[in-house]
Amino acid sequence: MATPPRTKIPAVAPNDAGAPAQLQMQERIRVRAYELYEQRGKVEGHDLEDWLQAEEEVLPRSLNHA
Numbered sequence: 001m002a003t004p005p006r007t008k009i010p011a012v013a014p015n016d017a018g019a020p021a022q023l024q025m026q027e028r029i030r031v032r033a034y035e036l037y038e039q040r041g042k043v044e045g046h047d048l049e050d051w052l053q054a055e056e057e058v059l060p061r062s063l064n065h066a
Helices: 019-039 047-058
Strands: none
Touching: 019 047
């Protein structure tokens, strides 16, 4: 697969000023999770683990421990 698969993104209210930033952050997490999947040799069954590790790496520290 050349590009990471798309995940479902929760609906965001049109007047939510933080929506673009949220979507950008989620995209960065998705891409990093896919990189971890590739590093693992594309072995399936670790998607949640990869996602959580990607969140830990991508999200600002203050959000991880809030």
